[in-house]
Amino acid sequence: MPEKKKILEVKHLKQYFKNGRNVTKAVDDVSFDIYEGENVENLKSRADKLAFTRDAQMIFQDPYASLNPRMTVEDIIAEGLDIHHLVKNKEERSKRVEDLLETVGLNESHASRFPHEFSGGQRQRIGIARALAVEPKFIVADEPISALDVSIQAQVVNLMIELQKKRGLTYLFIAHDLSMVKFISDRIGVMHYGKLLEVGPADDVYDRPLHDYTKSLISAVPIPDPEIERSRTRIPYDAQKEEMDGKERSMHEIRPGHFVRCSDDEVKHYEQVAASYED
Secondary structure, eight states: OOOOOEEEEEEEEEEEEEETTEEEEEEEEEEEEEESSOOOOOOOSHHHHHHHHHHEEEEOSOTTTSSOTTSOHHHHHHHHHHHTTOOSSHHHHHHHHHHHHHHTTOOGGGGGSOGGGSOHHHHHHHHHHHHHTTOOSEEEEESTTTTSOHHHHHHHHHHHHHHHHHHTOEEEEEOSOHHHHHHHOSEEEEEETTEEEEEEEHHHHHHSOOSHHHHHHHHTSOOSOHHHHHHOOOOOOOHHHHHHSOOOOEEEEEETTEEEEEOGGGHHHHHHHHHHTTO
């Protein structure tokens, strides 16, 4: 099989927040690739930036704050169409919006309403329709279900999976719920204290985790069986142990496509952990 192309390459990304004397390292020197489609090049001209914003869209965490309360649903969804001049007239604009509303499980009568008239789940569907309007190749979904009721979360994730298959989309899906991440993802990256600790195929990371933090996360995922849940052991994780030992750590490939952040002398240990799953 031919190798997949990278759609996004991130190198040494950092995002720190200061609060008085304290510094929170939300993202601390993280590098990763996302595959399929075209690479993102240096964006200098306005035309390049417009082309990128058409190819890459975002679904936001808060469906309440991410929609302009003064705009109708039609204007919210059609904003990208207007910016990129993708429709010729009002009739075509309205038709595109109606089609997008139908795609996300809403109907054309919703186009003339305002965000406050909708539930959280409906608002997130509107946000998804807005992201789809310009026919992007890549969508960043930043905690897209965390603000929704549990009963609605599955509906939104199922919609995203359906759209992914029909439109050939690539997602960067950010969430705290590892079981939900496994459900929607081909590959998983596990972060802690701003560091990327483990990256690999979703089934590998979830069913055969290597890093102790990943194991701790998975041990905390509830299982809908009272008997199993009562007897299950949670795996603790001591973050300070790695922070204080002074070792230099970077990403090492332990299994094909499965990477762990570790020191050179720890590689052997993780190779043994990987081999233990084969026994």
